[in-house]
Amino acid sequence: xxxxxxxxxxTIVVGAVVFGLVGLSVRASIRDLRGGKCAGCKxxxxxxxxxHGCHTEH
Numbered sequence: 323x324x325x326x327x328x329x330x331x332x333t334i335v336v337g338a339v340v341f342g343l344v345g346l347s348v349r350a351s352i353r354d355l356r357g358g359k360c361a362g363c364k365x366x367x368x369x370x371x372x373x374h375g376c377h378t379e380h
Contacts, residue, residue, distance in 0.1 A: 327334070
């Protein structure tokens with residue numbers, strides 16, 4: 323079992339880092355949506371209120 327971890331340590335570390343970054347990104351998007359911000363676009367000025375969070379501001 324230890325030989326499996328030593329042979330795949332780099333893959334496990336990279337996978338954990340990618341999983342953590344995706345989790346942080348999802349968390350930030352959910353927090354933006356709950357806060358009424360426009361999540362997923364760069365701002366409500368260019369989308370004419372079509373984003374989920376934007377039509378609460380217009």
